[in-house]
Amino acid sequence: MRMSERVGPSELIARLRPLTEGPQRRLVALAGPPAAGKSHICDILQKQLPQAGLLQMDGFHLDDRLLHQRGMLARKGAPESFDLDGLSVMLDRLSADDGRDVLVPVFDRSIETSRGAAAEITAQTRLILVEGNYLLLDRPGWRDLARHFALTVMLEAPEPVLLARLQGRWAGYDPGTLRVKLDGNDLPNMRLVLEASRPADLILPTG
Numbered sequence: 116m117r118m119s120e121r122v123g124p125s126e127l128i129a130r131l132r133p134l135t136e137g138p139q140r141r142l143v144a145l146a147g148p149p150a151a152g153k154s155h156i157c158d159i160l161q162k163q164l165p166q167a168g169l170l171q172m173d174g175f176h177l178d179d180r181l182l183h184q185r186g187m188l189a190r191k192g193a194p195e196s197f198d199l200d201g202l203s204v205m206l207d208r209l210s211a212d213d214g215r216d217v218l219v220p221v222f223d224r225s226i227e228t229s230r231g232a233a234a235e236i237t238a239q240t241r242l243i244l245v246e247g248n249y250l251l252l253d254r255p256g257w258r259d260l261a262r263h264f265a266l267t268v269m270l271e272a273p274e275p276v277l278l279a280r281l282q283g284r285w286a287g288y289d290p291g292t293l294r295v296k297l298d299g300n301d302l303p304n305m306r307l308v309l310e311a312s313r314p315a316d317l318i319l320p321t322g
Contacts, residue, residue, distance in 0.1 A: 119269065119318045124156070127268065127319055128163045134242040134265070135166040140212040142170075142243045142263050144315075146250040147270030148308040149192065149301055150280035152321040153246045156270060160244060168236035170209065172247020174220030174229050175202040189295075191227075192304050194249050199256050206245070206263045214238050248304065251312040258313065269315035272322030277305055280322075 122130070134141045147153050161167055175198040182188040187196055208217055221233035236243060249257055251267060261267070272280075281301045285293050 119315050121318045121320065124159060124319070127317065128160065130266070130317070131160065131164055131167070131242060135164055137241055140210070140241055140243065141265040142206065142209060142245055144250040144260075144264040144267045145244055145246045145270065146248065146267065146308070146312060146315065147321075148272075148277055148305040149248060150277045150284070150305070151270040151272050153248075153270055156319065156321065157244055157246050164242065166240065166242065168240040168243040169234070170205065170219050170236070170243055170245045171222050172197065172202060172245070172250060173222035174233075175199070175205075176222060176229050179228065190300055192248070192300060194252060194254065194257065194307070197249070203256075203260065206260060209236065209243055210263050212238075248308050249312075251315060252308070253311055253313045261313065266317070267313075267315040268317045268319055269312065270319050270321050272320070274305075274309075276322035278302075281305070 131143065134143070145153055145157060157169055161169060176191065177187075177196050177198060179188060179191070182191055182196060187193075190196055205217075205219065216238050217236045218232040219234050219236055220229050220231045222229050223233075245264070250260055250264075251269065252258065278297075281297060282293065285296050288296070
């Protein structure tokens with residue numbers, strides 16, 4: 116098994132900068148468990164690399180109404196709560212680099228809902244950051260996504276740090292509800308990413 120290389124934010128930016136100007140379009144996966152800081156890192160990267168586009172895996176969440184109908188609302192954020200086929204088709208479109216602009220969904224955290232066609236990745240965009248928990252998941256369907264990525268990055272933080280961040284997400288809930296959200300969903304999702312992801316090219320510590 117190959118060894119992943121550990122890098123810091125500055126080194127990652129230096130690795131990515133040439134990809135913003137190359138002749139070929141490149142997709143880079145930024146994976147990691149819940150609360151690893153993926154959105155924060157993407158914000159930093161886009162400020163330093165404004166030419167880069169962004170595709171959020173969270174934009175492919177199933178709608179809450181559909182999750183409720185399927186009895187899956189309590190497991191929102193688990194692999195089965197995503198439109199994997201839709202994500203795969205979108206990656207195909209972006210990888211095709213066929214000279215057309217592509218409209219992509221965005222996950223609106225203020226309402227916990229995906230908004231379709233809410234952002235645009237232009238035909239001129241050479242580097243696209245793809246961000247999500249399960250981009251390196253070694254499971255049927257998910258592992259097929261790897262063919263799209265020129266580079267893969269796994270964000271890493273100690274489990275106690277991840278737990279503290281997850282608890283912070285549910286601040287204001289009573290202890291019983293907090294326990295249900297953590298034990299019933301967040302922690303299983305976290306452990307799945309930690310235990311069942313393929314090795315990344317790079318590891319970026321975030322905690």
